[in-house]
Amino acid sequence: MKDKIPVHIVNKNAFIWDPEDVIILRTKYRIVGSLVGLLPKNPLQNIFSSLPLLLLPEEVSLLLEKGFIYLIDDKKSHLKPSSSDIKVFNDEQQKLKDEDNLKFMKQKKEHLQRNLNKNKSENNVNVNNSNVDNSNDNNNANTMITTNTGSDNVKENGNDGNSNADSGILNKNNSTTNNSGNDGNDTTKKKNKTKEKSQLVHIQTSSKNLPWYQPSNNNHQNECFTLEEAKSKNIWTFPETPKECQKYKIFCDIWEKPENYFITSGSKYGSDYLIYPGDPVQYHSNFIATVIYDTDFEYSPNYIIKYGRLGTNVKKTHLLCNIDKKTNQINYYSIEWSSWI
Numbered sequence: 001m002k003d004k005i006p007v008h009i010v011n012k013n014a015f016i017w018d019p020e021d022v023i024i025l026r027t028k029y030r031i032v033g034s035l036v037g038l039l040p041k042n043p044l045q046n047i048f049s050s051l052p053l054l055l056l057p058e059e060v061s062l063l064l065e066k067g068f069i070y071l072i073d074d075k076k077s078h079l080k081p082s083s084s085d086i087k088v089f090n091d092e093q094q095k096l097k098d099e100d101n102l103k104f105m106k107q108k109k110e111h112l113q114r115n116l117n118k119n120k121s122e123n124n125v126n127v128n129n130s131n132v133d134n135s136n137d138n139n140n141a142n143t144m145i146t147t148n149t150g151s152d153n154v155k156e157n158g159n160d161g162n163s164n165a166d167s168g169i170l171n172k173n174n175s176t177t178n179n180s181g182n183d184g185n186d187t188t189k190k191k192n193k194t195k196e197k198s199q200l201v202h203i204q205t206s207s208k209n210l211p212w213y214q215p216s217n218n219n220h221q222n223e224c225f226t227l228e229e230a231k232s233k234n235i236w237t238f239p240e241t242p243k244e245c246q247k248y249k250i251f252c253d254i255w256e257k258p259e260n261y262f263i264t265s266g267s268k269y270g271s272d273y274l275i276y277p278g279d280p281v282q283y284h285s286n287f288i289a290t291v292i293y294d295t296d297f298e299y300s301p302n303y304i305i306k307y308g309r310l311g312t313n314v315k316k317t318h319l320l321c322n323i324d325k326k327t328n329q330i331n332y333y334s335i336e337w338s339s340w341i
Contacts, residue, residue: 004067004068004070004225005021005024005025005063005069005070006069006070006072007055007060007069007070007071007072008072008074009072009073009074009235009236010074010075012236012237014057014236015052015053015054015055016033016051016052016053016055017052017053022051022053025063026279029066029068030263032262032280033053033055034049034054036049036052037049037051037052038050057238057239057244057248058247058248058251058252061227061236061238061239062248062251064226064227064230065226070224071223071225071235072215072222072223073215073222073224073235074207074215076221077213077214077215077222078207078212079212079214079217081210085211085212089210089211221233224236242293243293246291246293246323247272247293249323249330250289250323251273253330254273254275254289254321261276262276262279262283263275264280266288269288269310270310271289271310271318272289272290272321273288274288275287275289275319285316287316287317287318287334288311288314288316289321290319290321292321292322307320307335308335308336308337311336312336312337317334318334319332319333319335320333
């Protein structure tokens, strides 16, 4: 049981909540599934998804028959919590919020300090540039005055001009720096006076640490380790209908082929499955697979053109899968467009 991955069943849907289990399923068993959760820091987008991982019904039954997973009836595993359990849970949640607030305030102060240091360095650069420009202007003025008047008066006036200019700029710079520093301190003081609200919203996703979550209670009545046991307890019933049995048999046959294909849902292309030669992160799918449930199906020209065009438009080979009623053998027919020679 320690080596088996827990799969949580909620309303006939199978979910994986542990990221390590998701990695094991993908790398070891070539099971991809689909992430259906939202990113905690970017919930208002649908480009990238997060946990939980939703498994296809075929994937669940296959893994259960292979002995790689076990099922948990998530609803029945959650008992009614007592008042003391609720108090402990609320205290832990409040502790997490307080820790998050402290981390946020620390990061906020560091950010303000970096901005202040950046402003000071920029002001110092401006002061140095102004001194260089003023000294160049005064030297040019001294050269012009020397031709008309005595050198002593020119040097004296030049020194007075430099000192006045430098002192004016430095005073201006000091006042600016002091004002910015005071503004930063005032802002920090105002923030400290008001009570900070929580910057993160904690949503409890994993139930294994909850005291009222007991899947192994009542002699493992809420857990299933085989497909037959899951069906007898009515926790998991796929495959149940004749069409589901055909679809499941074809899925298992493709998954067990020596090419080690990765299989995902093909709903976005109007088919049953997408078949990849490797991990979908690294490869494009080569085949679109459609299950033909009618065992007496005749491949008319209209169907061949329809399936062929669908595969060609997305640059894939369309794979038609059918189970022969007489021999109970799975047949695969691939359709792809070829140019006229």
